[in-house]
Amino acid sequence: MKAWRILWLALSFLVAILFVWGWQMLADYRIVSPVFLPGPDRAWRSLTLGFTTGDLGMKFLSTVERMFWGWLIASLLGIVLGAAIGTSPRLRTYLAPTLEFLRPLPASATIPVAIAMLGLSDGMVLSVIAFGALWPVLLATIHGFAAVEPRLYEVGRALRLSRPAVIFKIALPSASPDILAGMRLGLTVALILSVVCEMIAGRDGLGNWILLSARSFRAPDLYAGVILLGVLGYGTSVILAAVEGRLLSWRKRAR
Template sequence: MRRSRLTVVGNAVALPLLLAVLWWVASADSESIYFPSLQKILGAFPETWLDDGWGSSIIVDGVPSVARLAIGFASAALIAVALGTAIGLHPRLRAFVEPILELVRAIPGPVLVPVVSLFAGIGDGMKVAVITLGALWPILLNTIDGVRGVDPVMTETARSYHLSRPRRLIALVLPAASPQIFAGMRQGLSVGIILMVISEMFAATNGLGFSVVQFQRNFALPEMWTGIIVLGTLGLLASLVLQFAETRVLRWYTGLRAADHES
């Protein structure tokens, strides 16, 4: 088990390291001010993010961004799973809301930023709301499909044992739908990170998106690239955390698929 975890982490880190090496080699002789060498970018990293040389740092800008992403994504997951379970279990409710869901899911997430800012202002509440609304739809739609896909034989078996509705929900419906729920969460996390950056580019005073824009406006291009690297690292770490949680929760599902593959 420990070796499998190390393999998963190694596979996740191997490609970024390979791309970093290729970037280093390809940009070694670069004299472009727009695409500086990776060596120059990494040289600007300590002063930019560790020494507060540009008024930015991991604490000043990284922590608020991570907090907004965590609160927004967690809120989206809780709301989406609750609503998706209710809609998936009730065909009439699903038939009633399905046209609305199909309409809203087609709206691009960045469009939400100016709309939400009209009602929530330009503070942290707006940014969290944008992340929540954007990440909600992939999780909601996957939860609905996962609940609808529960094996009817298992449902009837649970009823024959006179399990109560809450017991069936906890012991059968949510575990059976959890693989698809986590698939939606992976999609929602990507959307949430994108909207976190975009929302911080509008009327913000801190955050990673705000810092990247400020560097670009001041023509501090190596520092701008360091911000992009920090954002990519944040996305990678968030993905690894979610993958770790998925592995723990879906251990039974992974074992079942492995057994089916061996048979």
């Protein structure tokens, strides 16, 4: 079974390589203008050049940093607020409609408001990312806490656990799959908002770099930046999936 899996993976890698080769052919024979689509060789050269002689590494790191801090603030805030709202049915009836109304609001629409209040600063960028990434975590946490098996709460009452004890010993573990799913969604939002904020506010980072590359028709640099962003998106989701698997391994055993 496992050997089959590896074989399929190898085959699908081969197909991916075939696609890259097709891309190279498209560029080599100038079927698509090289202004729009440089070959993978030129994008790769621009990528390595950016890392060895340029400051692409610094830009990459500043985007990662921005995304990470915004996401961390959002996650902590979301879990704390979500726990408070999720464990109290009264708070839920008062707040849920407001939250439901705010949920579909595009987070990027808050950028102009944040610029008006905080200017084109790093604080503005951080608060926009934190605000945008807060919603998935907050709503998932509320849902997770509200969906805890009621009998578990009854057990907590029978054992005369205090409210913090109930939250940490019963509700939080039981809601953790929902919370982690929300945090994963929040990370995607954080990456998108970091890139958008860098584009609008001109803060140094990958978003700014790809926009400037496009404006000055440096297509290889642009594709290098896009590839890097794809790697970043993929890498963070793989890391989070690994963390999730480790944190939730007790659930599999319990079943």
